[in-house]
Amino acid sequence: MSTARPESGLAEHAYLCLRQAILDRRFEPGERLSVAVVAERLEVGRSPAREAIARITYEGLAQFEPNKGAVVANPDRGELVEIYEVREVLEGLACRLASQRVSAADLRDLRAILADQRAAIDSGDVARHYTVDMRFHARVREIAANSKLATQLYLLQDQIRLAMSTTHRSPGGMPLALAEHHRIVDALESRDVLLAEFAGRSHIARLRKDLAIVEPTSAISGPSVAEPSR
The missing domain is CATH 1.20.120.530 (GntR ligand-binding domain-like)
Structure with a gap:
């Protein structure tokens, strides 16, 4: 029997890992969240990484900046x-x-x-x-x-x-x-x-x-x- 996670499970896993990494400051405030970097650091595929970034941005832990894309929020x-x-x-x-x-x-x-x-x-x-x-x-x-x-x-x-x-x-x-x-x-x-x-x-x-x-x-x-x- 295959032990691979379903795609929805991979996305949820990537989201939870990214959320915790941001709260633990393993991604610093203001740091760019490129799909490639997130995928590599969380050891997930690009599709789950992309979904995780979108969800984090929606929840306010990241924000979209012109010419940079998503970056970790840096609230004052x-x-x-x-x-x-x-x-x-x-x-x-x-x-x-x-x-x-x-x-x-x-x-x-x-x-x-x-x-x-x-x-x-x-x-x-x-x-x-x-x-x-x-x-x-x-x-x-x-x-x-x-x-x-x-x-x-x-x-x-x-x-x-x-x-x-x-x-x-x-x-x-x-x-x-x-x-x-x-x-x-x-x-x-x-x-x-x-x-x-x-x-x-x-x-x-x-x-x-x-x-x-x-x-x-x-x-x-x-x-x-x-x-x-x-």
Whole structure:
């Protein structure tokens, strides 16, 4: 029996590999994504590489430039603020929907995640905090049970992760993020849709405002930032 992947499987494999390579900065911001180079570096055929580049561009991790073709996106802080403006509304909606659908078991899960977040803060483990932070927001989206909303938020999250590798550290820090997460969970438990939406939006709005006013310091990359996933 042949073990070759179907063409659709090859395209999906190429897309996932290219996406991860960009987020891991194995393709640098501003780097040209030629079909030949992508195919060679990912060890895939040109057709799957071409489809992967098109999909990455559609999702905002790459952009088309005249005379160059697709290049890895290189968002600046202003563009990141715009992304947060959109995410503020969508995360608020996710919390609103989650407040209508949350169960006792869901609340226990969220509280357990907050305990993990506290442990990460107490140990000064920024990378772990980054991972737990993503788990928290993913769990809220899961509770909200709106696949279209979740898809858009995950796309924004990838763009934020890429942008955070080329922008600067914002003030606030991990303890403040944890306090805001607690307010979100408390609002979900209250089943108050307006309070839940406000808690979700306020969390993102604070980060957006921080990004708009923070003075540049030194470049950061990936999980080394205190709050990259929001």
